Structures are given as C-alpha cells and as structure tokens.
Amino acid sequence: xxxxxxxxxxxxxxxxxxxxxxxxxxxxxxxxxxxxxxxxxxxxxxxxxxxxxxxxxxxxxxxxxxxxxxxxxxxxxxxxxxxxxxxxxxxxxxxxxxxxxxxxxxxxxxxxxxxxxxxxxxxxxxxxxxxxxxxxxxxxxxxxxxxxxxxxxxxxxxxxxxxxxxxxxxxxxxxxxxxxxxxxxxxxxxxxxxxxxxxxxxxxxxxxxxxxxxxxxxxxxxxxxx
Amino acid sequence: xxxxxxxxxxxxxxxxxxxxxxxxxxxxxxxxxxxxxxxxxxxxxxxxxxxxxxxxxxxxxxxxxxxxxxxxxxxxxxxxxxxxxxxxxxxxxxxxxxxxxxxxxxxxxxxxxxxxxxxxxxxxxxxxxxxxxxxxxxxxxxxxxxxxxxxxxxxxxxxxxxxxxxxxxxxxxxxxxxxxxxxxxxxxxxxxxxxxxxxxxxxxxxxxxxxxxxxxxxxxxxxxxx
DNA sequence: TTGAATTGTTACGATTTTGTAACTTGCGCC
DNA sequence: GGCGCAAGTTACAAAATCGTAACAATTCAA
Numbered sequence: 001x002x003x004x005x006x007x008x009x010x011x012x013x014x015x016x017x018x019x020x021x022x023x024x025x026x027x028x029x030x031x032x033x034x035x036x037x038x039x040x041x042x043x044x045x046x047x048x049x050x051x052x053x054x055x056x057x058x059x060x061x062x063x064x065x066x067x068x069x070x071x072x073x074x075x076x077x078x079x080x081x082x083x084x085x086x087x088x089x090x091x092x093x094x095x096x097x098x099x100x101x102x103x104x105x106x107x108x109x110x111x112x113x114x115x116x117x118x119x120x121x122x123x124x125x126x127x128x129x130x131x132x133x134x135x136x137x138x139x140x141x142x143x144x145x146x147x148x149x150x151x152x153x154x155x156x157x158x159x160x161x162x163x164x165x166x167x168x169x170x171x172x173x174x175x176x177x178x179x180x181x182x183x184x185x186x187x188x189x190x191x192x193x194x195x196x197x198x199x200x201x202x203x204x205x206x207x208x209x210x211x212x213x214x215x216x217x218x219x220x221x222x223x224x225x226x
Numbered sequence: 227x228x229x230x231x232x233x234x235x236x237x238x239x240x241x242x243x244x245x246x247x248x249x250x251x252x253x254x255x256x257x258x259x260x261x262x263x264x265x266x267x268x269x270x271x272x273x274x275x276x277x278x279x280x281x282x283x284x285x286x287x288x289x290x291x292x293x294x295x296x297x298x299x300x301x302x303x304x305x306x307x308x309x310x311x312x313x314x315x316x317x318x319x320x321x322x323x324x325x326x327x328x329x330x331x332x333x334x335x336x337x338x339x340x341x342x343x344x345x346x347x348x349x350x351x352x353x354x355x356x357x358x359x360x361x362x363x364x365x366x367x368x369x370x371x372x373x374x375x376x377x378x379x380x381x382x383x384x385x386x387x388x389x390x391x392x393x394x395x396x397x398x399x400x401x402x403x404x405x406x407x408x409x410x411x412x413x414x415x416x417x418x419x420x421x422x423x424x425x426x427x428x429x430x431x432x433x434x435x436x437x438x439x440x441x442x443x444x445x446x447x448x449x450x451x452x
Numbered sequence: 453t454t455g456a457a458t459t460g461t462t463a464c465g466a467t468t469t470t471g472t473a474a475c476t477t478g479c480g481c482c
Numbered sequence: 483g484g485c486g487c488a489a490g491t492t493a494c495a496a497a498a499t500c501g502t503a504a505c506a507a508t509t510c511a512a
Contacts, residue, residue: 097323152457152458152459153458154458155458167365169366187460187461187462190461191459191460191461193499193501193502194459194461196500196501197500197501197503201502207502208501208502215500215501216366217379217468217499217500218378218379218469218499219379222365378468378470379469380469380470413473415488415489416471416472416473417470417471419490419491420470420471420490421470422489423489423490423492441489441490443479443488443489444480444487444488
C-alpha cells in the first residue's frame with residue numbers, strides 16, 4: 001500500500017512543487033489550500049502524514065494541527081518565516097516535526113521518511129507480546145505459543161484493546177465504547193460478559209480458571225500472564 | 227525515576243549552559259566532551275536521551291550516532307553551523323531530531339520532551355508508595371511488600387483516597403463524599419467503619435493493632451507506615 | 453436459497469460485594 | 483471508676499456482578 005500524504009498550503013506553487021517531488025518519491029499525494037477542506041479530507045482518506053502550512057487563511061494551521069493530532073495523524077508544520085516563536089508554536093501544538101520555508105527538499109524528504117518509518121514502524125510496534133500470547137496488530141491475529149487462534153472480528157477487537165493495555169484492567173464501559181461504539185446501551189454489559197466467556201473458551205486451557213483473561217470485580221477485564 | 231540525559235559536546239560553555247537548563251527542568255544530566263567516553267557512559271548509565279554535537283574531535287559525532295541508535299538510545303544532534311548538508315547527515319545517521327546552533331533553548335526543551343514522551347510513552351505508571359505499601363493508580367491495585375492484595379472496588383477507593391493524602395488524616399465525611407457520593411446519609415458513618423474494618427483484615431498483620439491504617443479519634447483515618 | 457458462522461438476547465445459578473443492625477471494645481473526660 | 487460517645491467487630495440479608503447455557507437474529511459465502 002502506498003503511503004498517503006496530504007499537503008495543506010494556500011500557495012499553489014508550493015503545492016505543485018511538493019506534489020511533484022513527493023509523487024516522484026513514490027508517495028500518493030493529495031493537496032488543498034483550505035483548512036476546513038483539509039480536515040474533511042484527512043477524515044475521509046486517512047493519510048499517513050499531513051504537511052501543514054501554519055499560515056493558512058481561514059481555519060488556521062495552528063488550530064488545525066491539534067485536530068489532526070486527535071485523529072492520530074502525524075503532522076509536519078511548514079512556516080513561512082524562520083521565526084523561533086513559530087517553531088515553538090508548531091511543536092507545542094502537537095506537530096511531529098517542523099520545517100521552515102524556504103526548505104531544503106532533501107531534508108524534508110528525510111524528515112518525512114523518518115516519521116513514516118516511526119509511525120507505521122518496523123513491525124516492532126505491530127506485535128504485542130504478553131507472556132506466551134502474541135497479538136499481531138497488522139494481521140489482526142492472535143497467537144498462543146506460536147499457534148494461531150481463530151477469532152471472530154468482535155473477539156479480536158476485544159483482545160486488541162486489552163493487549164494495548166496489557167496487565168492493566170480495562171473497564172467494561174471502555175470496552176463497550178471501543179468495540180461497539182456504544183456510549184449507553186442497556187444490554188451492553190451482557191454483551192461484554194458473553195464475549196469474554198466465548199473468548200476464554202478459545203484461549204484458556206481451563207476457561208473456568210482463566211490464566212490470561214482475568215476479571216476485576218466491579219470494574220472490567222485485563223490481559224496478563226503471571 | 228528521573229529522566230537521564232547525556233550531553234556530548236566539546237565546548238565547555240555549551241555543556242554548562244545545557245546542564246544548567248536541563249537540571250533546572252528536572253532532568254538528571256551527565257556530560258562529556260569526548261566521543262569515546264560518551265559511548266562508555268551511554269552503555270554504563272543508560273541515559274534516556276543523548277544530545278550530541280556532530281562536530282566532535284576524535285570519534286566524530288557522525289560515527290557515534292549510529293552506535294547510540296544501536297543501543298536504542300534516542301539522539302538529538304547539534305550542529306555548529308546551519309548548513310543543510312549537516313542537517314541531512316544528522317538525520318541520515320539515525321538521529322531522532324536535529325537542532326542547529328545557535329539554538330533557542332525553549333525549542334530544544336520542547337523537542338526533548340517530545341522525544342521522551344514518545345519513547346517511554348504511555349507506560350508511565352502512577353504509583354504512590356507509603357513504606358511497604360504501594361498503590362498503583364493505573365491498575366487500581368494495592369501491593370504490600372510486592373504482594374498483590376485483592377480489594378473490592380469500594381475498598382480500593384478508600385485506599386486510593388487515603389494514599390493520595392498519605393500521612394495526613396482524612397475525615398469520615400470526606401470519605402463518605404468521595405467514595406459514596408453521599409453528602410448526608412444517616413447510616414454513612416457505619417459504612418465507613420465497617421469498610422475500614424474489612425480493609426484492615428486484608429492489609430494488616432494484626433488488625434487489632436493497625437500499623438498502616440490508623441484512626442484519628444473524632445475525625446477520620448490516615449494511611450501511614452511509621 | 454441454504455447453511456454455517458457470527459452476533460445479540462435472555463435467563464438463571466453461583467459468587468462476591470455491599471448495606472444494615474446488633475453488639476463489643478476502647479478512648480477521653482468528669 | 484463510670485459515663486458517653488466514637489470506633490471496631492461480627493453476622494446476616496439484600497443487591498450487584500459474573501459466568502454460562504440456550505436460543506433467536508443476522509450476516510455472509512457457497
């Protein structure tokens with residue numbers, strides 16, 4: 001899959017240059033000059049990285065940046081002037097990196113690559129290991145002692161969330177929100193219970209005395225191994 | 227635990243300034259001007275971050291950087307001149323970030339924080355330690371001498387509140403409010419009494435002569451160890 | 453269209469926690 | 483010491499939570 005980059009800059013020249021260079025470097029490029037459109041595009045197309053000019057007309061780059069960070073999309077901020085306080089604003093606002101215009105294209109490319117490598121990381125970030133449990137986030141699979149366990153999509157989502165909070169309990173409410181996108185659902189807790197039970201049948205040697213998938217009374221569940 | 231930073235720069239002035247600023251910001255700082263010594267220090271003391279001048283005499287910063295990266299220690303590269311090719315070299319060599327001299331101190335601090343947050347990300351355990359008692363706020367667990375104590379939700383809430391006010395008494399009324407959200411409840415004091423009793427059975431060796439969970443006559447309770 | 457896999461619902465027993473009451477103990481003060 | 487009140491203990495009933503089975507609905511692919 002090609003890496004998608006979204007360029008947000010009101011200067012058409014910059015857009016064109018960046019697009020040319022980035023496409024040449026093998027990236028898939030989208031671009032816009034408007035802040036509000038940028039947010040919509042980011043939400044719709046889920047780019048791997050946004051290059052954002054801080055001096056946008058309309059919805060300012062400084063306002064836009066935290067919104068993008070919330071979507072967990074890394075941002076490189078461009079500023080028109082090489083002023084220290086703009087650098088600082090850019091970093092404070094949650095940007096992954098900062099480049100000031102006029103910029104060296106090779107430097108920009110290197111910084112892009114660094115961020116891409118880090119975020120979609122060299123498979124280290126893709127595997128979560130908890131004792132003899134291994135969750136492969138990329139393939140969406142669970143292994144126990146190297147043996148693949150066949151999970152339904154719902155079951156996998158639960159495991160993934162619990163694995164991301166390894167050894168620490170996750171509340172049933174959080175599970176409901178993250179797995180079913182349900183903030184309030186009368187039957188919700190039932191659903192959690194049932195699926196936990198189904199999961200244990202698959203991953204526990206003795207489902208009645210679970211070793212991995214434990215309950216915290218009155219709170220929720222946790223994935224552990226000790 | 228304090229975050230450790232290793233400064234590698236042959237200019238004594240820079241070393242001094244950085245040490246002063248970073249220590250003021252709450253970091254533990256070591257510094258050296260020699261590249262070979264830097265590597266030894268990094269191996270011995272496992273700093274969380276290295277600030278590395280690229281223009282070192284002897285073992286060059288450019289050579290040193292990949293070695294540090296191999297130890298999976300993040301590096302911020304400093305360069306004496308604002309030359310594009312040095313930036314690029316710094317990034318190519320695996321540095322996490324690049325700052326050129328003369329640098330803005332606030333910017334440097336922000337870049338440091340960003341890297342620290344990213345590398346030791348998320349897992350910062352919130353622990354309150356009172357003698358041999360340890361309250362893990364994230365896992366909602368209590369440990370005594372490293373042994374996990376099984377608490378009910380109510381019991382844990384009480385411990386958490388008392389732990390947050392370690393060594394100072396908390397009134398029964400405050401407990402009622404914080405644990406049961408009850409401003410006035412006739413039977414409230416009974417509830418506090420009973421739960422304190424239940425707690426002591428779990429955490430005290432001799433519940434009749436408590437060592438940790440003490441009473442302040444006519445007022446409330448406190449958690450201590452002396 | 454059929455059938456298997458998945459998901460959602462309901463019910464119920466087992467277990468654990470919580471609230472209440474009765475009673476005992478212990479502190480502080482006269 | 484004796485009194486009053488706060489604190490501690492115990493036992494029991496009520497309530498909440500948990501685990502599981504059985505069954506209905508939905509989805510998806512053959």
